[in-house]
Amino acid sequence: xAEKPEEILKLFSKSEELLEMFRKGRAFTEELMYxxxxxxxxxxxxxxxxxDLSGTLMxxxxxxxxxxxxxxxxxxxxxxxxxxxxxxxKDFAQRYVEVEEQNESLANLYVASYRLHSTLDPLxxxxxxxxxxxxxxxxxxxxxxxxxxxxxxxVLAGCEGEIAQRxxxxxxxFGDGLEGMVAQSGEPFFTDDAGEGGEVCACIPLKIKERxxxxxxxxxxxxxxxxxSALDHKLLELLAGxxxxxxxxxKLYAVAxxxxxxxxxxxxxxxxx
Amino acid sequence: MNNRSLLVxxxxxxxxQLLRMSLTRLDGMKESTITEATDxxxxxxxxxxxxxxxVLTDIRMPNMDGLEFVRRVRGELNKQDLPIIIISTKGADxxxxxxxxxxxxxxxxxxxxxxxxxxxxxxxxxx
Numbered sequence: 001x002a003e004k005p006e007e008i009l010k011l012f013s014k015s016e017e018l019l020e021m022f023r024k025g026r027a028f029t030e031e032l033m034y035x036x037x038x039x040x041x042x043x044x045x046x047x048x049x050x051x052d053l054s055g056t057l058m059x060x061x062x063x064x065x066x067x068x069x070x071x072x073x074x075x076x077x078x079x080x081x082x083x084x085x086x087x088x089x090k091d092f093a094q095r096y097v098e099v100e101e102q103n104e105s106l107a108n109l110y111v112a113s114y115r116l117h118s119t120l121d122p123l124x125x126x127x128x129x130x131x132x133x134x135x136x137x138x139x140x141x142x143x144x145x146x147x148x149x150x151x152x153x154x155v156l157a158g159c160e161g162e163i164a165q166r167x168x169x170x171x172x173x174f175g176d177g178l179e180g181m182v183a184q185s186g187e188p189f190f191t192d193d194a195g196e197g198g199e200v201c202a203c204i205p206l207k208i209k210e211r212x213x214x215x216x217x218x219x220x221x222x223x224x225x226x227x228x229s230a231l232d233h234k235l236l237e238l239l240a241g242x243x244x245x246x247x248x249x250x251k252l253y254a255v256a257x258x259x260x261x262x263x264x265x266x267x268x269x270x271x272x273x
Numbered sequence: 274m275n276n277r278s279l280l281v282x283x284x285x286x287x288x289x290q291l292l293r294m295s296l297t298r299l300d301g302m303k304e305s306t307i308t309e310a311t312d313x314x315x316x317x318x319x320x321x322x323x324x325x326x327x328v329l330t331d332i333r334m335p336n337m338d339g340l341e342f343v344r345r346v347r348g349e350l351n352k353q354d355l356p357i358i359i360i361s362t363k364g365a366d367x368x369x370x371x372x373x374x375x376x377x378x379x380x381x382x383x384x385x386x387x388x389x390x391x392x393x394x395x396x397x398x399x400x
Contacts, residue, residue: 097388100387100388100391101388103298103387104295104386104387104388107291107294107295107298107387108291110294111287111290111291111294112287114290115286115287115290128286128287131285131286131287131288132287134285134362134383135285135287135288135291135362135383135384136287136288136291136384137384138362138383138384140362222362222364222382222383223364223365224364224365224382225364225384
């Protein structure tokens with residue numbers, strides 16, 4: 001116990017300090033409690049925000065997942081479409097080539113028939129047939145025979161290469177050899193080989209309706225030509241009909257022209273007398 | 274390719290007509306002029322007198338063959354830039370090599386493929 005007033009005063013002063021310290025401690029504690037309250041509130045707020053965000057995120061993920069699956073479906077569709085278009089494109093390219101081949105075929109057929117009927121001179125018709133066989137079909141050696149009605153023989157009217165020239169007298173009897181057999185039967189003959197050894201690779205009758213007026217025998221194709229194509233067959237078919245007509249009509253015209261000139265000469269002689 | 278001038282050299286009238294028909298069918302070739310020559314000599318005179326964008330020539334021809342024609346166009350007339358396409362029944366590798374060595378710009382074997390002809394002609398005319 002303090003007995004002296006100074007000690008008592010000192011004791012009071014200390015108790016005052018202690019009180020002040022308690023007061024500050026209390027204020028600090030209250031401040032801490034307030035801060036704690038504020039932070040708890042903030043945590044609640046953040047929790048709520050987190051929940052909201054999590055929901056939004058989940059919804060967004062779901063939306064993106066859906067979008068992704070739709071995109072995948074679209075991609076599959078586009079991929080399929082691309083394959084289809086690619087196939088279509090290939091088909092169009094193929095058809096383009098086919099159409100070009102058809103055009104080529106038509107141009108060849110048109111020119112061949114136009115040329116065959118553009119003259120009434122039998123020699124020019126023969127020359128034209130030769131040009132078609134060389135330039136359009138690609139034949140290296142061939143013989144063009146016309147039927148001699150009186151002797152029932154095939155007479156060589158034009159040729160290219162040595163094989164046809166080897167024929168004795170340039171004549172083949174009906175039924176003799178492949179040329180004669182084709183002339184007799186009226187049926188064409190084709191082999192698949194290119195006739196490298198000089199063998200006959202095609203022999204076609206030139207016909208007006210059922211009447212055979214000649215034969216084209218192809219003995220050898222050009223060395224770089226491997227065989228007869230579909231276009232060649234078409235050309236040869238056309239030749240079979242048009243060359244026959246052109247040959248006969250030009251021959252008839254030549255005969256008629258000769259007769260006309262004879263008659264005209266005779267008439268002019270009569271007029272003179 | 275409009276208003277181009279082409280020279281077709283072949284002794285076969287049938288083949289000249291076929292080429293004329295095929296060439297006029299090419300895109301933008303309707304307005305083009307196609308001149309015809311029946312042999313190398315005739316063609317040489319036409320090349321000397323005219324100004325052609327492209328020449329298509331056969332090899333086997335009377336008077337002057339296609340190879341001699343090409344040789345003289347490149348040598349005598351000194352026309353190095355004039356494209357000349359040889360179209361011939363001679364289609365062996367040696368023939369093609371000889372034609373190209375002499376100065377031809379392209380080579381086609383008869384019977385010709387129109388698609389190949391179109392590619393070649395369009396290629397030279399678009400240069």
